[in-house]
Amino acid sequence: MSVPSYNPADPTDLVVEVPAAGADGVAAAVERARAAQPGWLGAGAAARSAALDRAADAIAGHAGELAELVLREVGKPLSEARGEVARTVAILRYYAQAPYAATGAVHExxxxAGLLFTKRRPHGVAGLVTPWNFPLAIPVWKLAPALAVGNTVVLKPAPEATACALRLAELLDLPADVLTVVPGGAVEGSALVAAADVVSFTGSTAVGGSVVRTSAERGVPVQAEMGGVNAAIVLPGADVEQAAAHLAYAIAGYAGQKCTATSRVIAVGDTYQPLREALGKALPxxxxxxVxxxxARDRLVGAIGSALAGGALAVTGCQVPDRAGWFIEPTLLEGVPQGHPLLGEEFFGPLAVLLPAADLDEAVALANGNRHSLSASVHTADLDAALAAADRLAAGMVRINAPSSGVDFHLPFGGSGAASYGAKEQGQAALEFYTASRTVSLLPAGTA
Structure with a gap:
């Protein structure tokens, strides 16, 4: 069985086609990684740090090539593809320092007499299941901390990002079996989750639930990032033009295919009409x-059509351009009927709904009314209101006067409710997730 990957802007363009690893191939890759892990850990902090630094240099040296590949394989606009490559380099340089960090503490x-201390050690083989929308950055923000602390890695990328994952592994140029890419789909993902010593997943809610259950049954540490139905709140007194610019990017940048994209815009009080007009200009x-x-495009078209049939109105967008590729206009709807899937499900496209709220209390209640609370943004000139909203919103990340879609790779990343499960990603949180803490009691010989 093969794994093909096509250019979404030109569906006749086959980017790559490779054999699927199969369940047996995944199991073999995990066993090779398990055999290589003691040597990778035993090489020491300096060797792991140097390897990640060299990897960063390699990515930086091929930045133009990688940006073009991201553009071609997953349709990311070139400016965003270049930004993703730069972020990938920065993530590798950040985690290149992690091997030197303290791995525990000494206690009384x-x-x-005696010595009592804690020490964090790697789990073994990290099984990573990654999506296509950030085909370089997400694999790297998982594999870099895992490698830094001494795990080996088996990576199962989304089929739509196969070429990016294979080229990434080539450029990282790590020792044999320290990093292995296993192309494939559900069969390979399931096999990896069933064999790895620690699992990190980013993808859909349905698949993520299965990953969590399988890992829990095996007693394996797991983190699952399952997307968000993210809200933006615009309060009276906000700079409406600036807010509209931020929101337009958060709704439609990279066709809304980010788990932190804004899909619900909540206009408080008299901001509704001016924000509606500003977004109508900014989104196109x-x-x-x-997409x-x-x-994916058919699902978006169907959702828009059913909302319009139910009484919603189009502020802008809704059309499918007459061109090759899977394009749809950035779309904003108002008056979407209660209970419609657009108010509760992640559609992963350049599409949002505009909602009114009488005050901050109602806005927060609307934002918190969905359990997929990953990221939220608040737009206001009122510091008290900003702090109150940040304290009351359920989202794992709250951004004030900024798009909901931004991520700081050195800080914890993850949501609440159904958006995420397990430990946070990125920063110090990632280093802790990919290790287990041991308590060691060392007493003098002959102690009773």
């Missing part, structure tokens, strides 16, 4: 790109 014994100007597949 409860009584008498966003460099959006295609990943025909099926």
């Amino acid at each position: 014994t409860a009584a008498g 100007a966003v460099e959006s790109g295609p 990943i597949s025909e099926a």
Whole structure:
């Protein structure tokens, strides 16, 4: 069985086609990684740090090539593709320092002589299942901390990002079996989750739930990032033009194919009409790109059609351009009927709904009314209101006067409720997730 990957802007363009690893191939890759892991850990902090630094240099040296590949394989606009490559380099340089970090602490014994200390150690083989929308950055923000602390890695990328994952592994040029890419789909993902010693997943809610259950049954540490139905709140007194610019990018940048994209815009009080007008102008100007597949576009078109049939109105967008590729205009709807899937499900496209709220209390209640609370943004000139909203919103990340779609790679990343499960990603949180803490009591010989 093969794994093909096509250009979503030109579906006749086959980017790559490779054999699927199969369940047996995944199991073999995990066993090779497990055999290589003691040597990778035993090489020491300096060797792991140097390897990640060299990897960063390699990515930086091929930045133009990689940006073009991201553009071609997943349809990301070139400016965003270049930004993703730069972020990938920065992530590798950040985690290249992690091997030197303290792995534990020394404590006083409860009584008498001896040594009591904690020490964090790697789990073994990290199984990573990654999506297509950030085909370089997401694999790297998982694999870099895993490698830094001494795990080996088996990576199962989304089929739509196969070429990016294979080229990434080539450029990282790590020792044999320290990093292995296993192309494939559900069969390979399931096999990896069933064999790895620690699992990190980013993808859909349905698949993520299965990953969590399988890992829990095996007693394996797991983190699952399952997307968000993210809200933006615009309060009276906000700079409406600036807010509209931020929101337009958060709704339609890279065709809304980010788990932190804004899908619900909540206008408080008298901001509704001016914000509606500003977004109607700002959204069509966003460099959006295609969605990943025909099926993804059809789902968006169907959702828009059913909302309009139910009484919603189009502020802007809704049309499918007459061109090759899986494009759809950036779209904003108002008056979407209660209970419609657009208010509760992640559609992963350049599409948002505009909602009114009488005050901050109602706005927060609307934002928190969905359990997929990954990221939220608040737009206001009132510091008290900003702090109150940040304290009350359920989202794992709250951004004030900024798009919901920004991520700081050195800080914890993850949501609440159904958006995420397990430990946070990135920063110090990632280093802790990919290790287990041991408590060691060392007492003098002959102690009773």
